Amino acid sequence: MTTTDWVGFIGVTILLVAFFLNLNDTIKKESIIYLSLNFIGAGIACFASLLLHYLPFIILEGSWTLVSAYGLYNYFIKK
Numbered sequence: 219m220t221t222t223d224w225v226g227f228i229g230v231t232i233l234l235v236a237f238f239l240n241l242n243d244t245i246k247k248e249s250i251i252y253l254s255l256n257f258i259g260a261g262i263a264c265f266a267s268l269l270l271h272y273l274p275f276i277i278l279e280g281s282w283t284l285v286s287a288y289g290l291y292n293y294f295i296k297k
Contacts, residue, residue, distance in 0.1 A: 222269040229262030229279075253293055257286035 219227075236255035239245045245252045264279035 222266055225269065226263055226266030229259050229264075229266055232259030233263065233282075235259075248293070250290075250293055253286055253289045257283060257290060260286055 260282035
């Protein structure tokens with residue numbers, strides 16, 4: 219596996235952990251942990267997609283990162 223593969227693997231793993239924890243009601247979708255895991259995981263996966271020059275996933279993961287950032291912004295505005 220290349221470094222790019224590892225970077226993508228780490229990002230996607232973080233996203234899947236967040237999804238799994240939410241499905242099991244361990245964390246709520248409005249929680250700082252869930253929002254942060256999505257932001258970090260999507261950002262790392264987006265970076266890996268940039269390294270691969272694969273535009274569809276750059277758009278997907280970049281959008282996911284931005285939406286998660288918006289969720290984090292709203293979380294802190296409400297506090």
